[in-house]
Amino acid sequence: MSLSTEQKVTTAINPVPAIRVSALNQGKVNEQGQYILYWMVAQRRVSWNFGLQRALEWGERLKKPVLIFEPLRIGYKWASDRLHTFVIQGMKDNQALCEEYGITYYPYVEPKQGAGKGLLAQLAHSACMIVTDEYPCYFIPRMVKAAAQHCPMLMEQVDSNGLLPLRASGRVFTTAASFRRHLQKTLLPFFASEHFPMREPLAAVKDLEKAQVSEQILENWPQADLNHLLNGGIQTLPIDHEVKVVDLETGQGGFQAAQRLLERFIDERLWRYHSDRNALESGSASELSAHIHFGHISVHEIAQRAFEYCDWHPQKVASKPNGSREGWWGASSAVEAFIDELVTWREIGFTFGFHRLDDYDQLSSLPDWALKTIAEHRDDPKPYIYTLESFEKAETHDELWNAAQRQLIREGRIHNYVRMLWGKKIYEWSASPETALEIMIELNNKYALDGRDPNSYSGIFWCLGRFDRAWGPERPIFGKLRYMSSDSTMRKLKAKNYLKRYATAQQAELF
Ligand SMILES: Cc1cc2nc3c(=O)[nH]c(=O)nc-3n(C[C@H](O)[C@H](O)[C@H](O)COP(=O)(O)OP(=O)(O)OC[C@H]3O[C@@H](n4cnc5c(N)ncnc54)[C@H](O)[C@@H]3O)c2cc1C
Structure with missing residues (x-):
């Protein structure tokens, strides 16, 4: 496997632009360390990746090898067969590429809650310094900040976003x-x-010595057996097994x-x-x-x-x-x-x-005009009110909405235009704006492969006025928020086949 046949092989690592690098702590570089640790948490790839490039830059400067550490936790919200499989498929590709380039790659999949605790600190112990990915969403900023506070040596985050x-x-x-x-x-x-970013940074460091992970670490935290996990092993992990792997090309990670x-x-x-x-x-x-x-591209x-x-x-x-x-x-x-x-x-x-970062996922982050119109219309009578459970089971009165929800459950995605309608209707048919927001976040992030992303919050909050303007005429429930209707969406998109495709739940999707 190779990244690209067109790649011009480079002989040195280009410096990562300073505007993309920031120190997460005041730690020093330990020049006696054995390697540079690249803690891969968001940009899960070895090509076109400023984070990896920065680690290699440090490696070149200190004449030390780089260790790529790609962990997958158990305890993240919405962990499921669907999301875990996608990430592990990506790890397999990374493992194969790293082997080809001759760089040490350490994939770790937590077998049970909390089992990975202490691993980063142990790896850091032998590191000169740590480089990780910057990502402005989800648990990652909190996790990275907490790790940096406990890390005695320099930890940098790199923006490849x-x-x-x-x-x-x-x-x-x-x-x-x-x-x-x-x-x-x-x-x-x-x-x-x-x-x-360099297209193929590892090609520039092919002949460097390899980083060693101590036997004691490997004994306590064995490398993930990726083949085993992808061939049924994942079933033993304490994650949500109801959210199934997506059996489509778009559901294949890596x-x-x-x-x-x-x-x-x-x-x-x-x-x-x-x-x-x-x-x-x-x-x-x-x-x-x-x-x-997932940073696979x-x-x-x-x-x-x-x-x-x-x-x-x-x-x-x-x-x-x-x-x-x-x-x-x-x-x-x-x-x-x-x-x-x-x-x-x-x-x-x-x-x-x-x-x-503090409130991107809160209603308070909406523009004033949207907050005002939402407040003015929050008590408007609603012809339909559904709970999270009814939405999740695609049990609304609206066949296009139900079809969109079934596509989400089955394929881990919703067609872009229909996704806007999907969000708008959750707003219209929920008991309150707060409940609507919770339901959109829960369903999008639980089922969508691309969920838990800054874009998830752009899309969900767009339904509530973010990045939009006030629209007239003012309507019940929506006020000045942009309105969408299933009928006009059906006409615009010629939805007959779409409706047919997702008309009923498949057996595996039944709750
Ligand atoms: C309610 C709602 C929820 C959404 N949740 C997500 C989500 O969880 N994750 C997510 O990536 N996108 C989300 N979106 C935005 C959009 O639906 C998807 O990015 C797009 O449908 C992905 O399909 P694609 O890769 O084929 O996009 P393409 O049309 O091929 O666009 C290329 C890329 O551009 C970006 N992009 C495209 N449309 C948008 C958009 N409207 N806003 C921001 N970025 C965009 C995506 O990274 C996308 O992969 C959401 C939109 C709505 C209305």
Whole structure:
């Protein structure tokens, strides 16, 4: 297996731009340590990864090998067969690649709650310093911060999240148009080669000695037997076995699967992305969000491939920054539309999480106009009110909504346009805005492979007014929030086959 046949083999590690690196503690570098520890927690890949690149940079500077440590905890919220399998498939690819490159890779899957406690500290004991991934969402910022506080040596976090470094965002943006304008003013310098992660950093360090993990550590915390786990072993783990593995190509995790999806998207669908993205049959979306979420593929790689496809380079930028969705890049319509989702819509959410880590998942983070209209309409009479259980079992009166929920349960995803309707209706049919938010977060994060992501909160909170504006006429329940109806969605999307496909629950989905 190899990352790419086109790769130009590099001979040295490019320094990671300072704007992407931040120290998590005041610890010192222990030059007597045996290795640089890369604690891989979000960007779970060995290509196009600034975190790994930073660890290798330190390795080169201190003349020490790098140890890649990729753990998978048991106790994270929504841990299930579906999510665990996806991550472990990615670990298998990483293991094979690391073996090929001759670098030490240590995969650890916690067999029972708390079993992994102390492992990071033990590994840190022999490390010169630690590098980890920065991720502005979910339990990761808390976990990383707590680990850094207890770590006597330097721990750095590295931002591989998007094309615009998180620290180049400056502030929270409340609309896509204002963020787009900011991108148009600030993004181009980040296309310089030193601001792109190395495609194949491990090729530059092929002949270095290998890091050793002590026998005592391996005895106490044995390396994960990935084949065993993927062949039934996962059943012994104390995780949710009701949320099943997704038996589709999009449900197969890892670097290899992500590359296949990317190739297929570029070859077969990107050319019609602008016109067909919302089509329910033969739509043109990339279906890459789960792989992006778990870090199995880098957005830098995806963006570069899309730009290469239409022979775009920064000199082609066609106009002054104006916040407009089309035309600024000077790329093809399809590529501009795709980049608008991949960069503008994706990164506005990452920026939001970064600046509002304390409340990105709370109603209080909504804009004032949305809070006001929600408060004014919270007691409006509701023709339908469902509980979490009824929503989860797809037992509403609305067949399109039920179909969307069944797609989520079965495939770990919902078609993008229908997903907006799915969220809007949970708001409309819940006892209160607070309950609606809880239900959306629970169902999205439990079942969606791409859930638990800054984008999850962008999408869910968009249904409640985030990144949107007030709409008229003011309506019952919704007030000035943008309204969506199942009837018009059915007409717009020609949903007959979609409804048929998800008309009834499959046996395995019955509760
Ligand atoms: C209620 C609701 C919940 C959502 N939950 C999630 C979630 O948990 N995880 C998630 O990644 N996305 C979420 N989204 C956004 C969007 O639905 C998905 O990103 C998109 O459908 C993924 O499909 P794709 O990879 O084929 O996207 P493509 O159309 O191929 O887009 C390429 C990439 O751009 C990004 N992107 C696309 N659309 C959006 C968007 N509207 N907002 C932010 N980024 C976007 C994604 O990373 C996506 O993979 C949610 C939207 C709504 C309305």
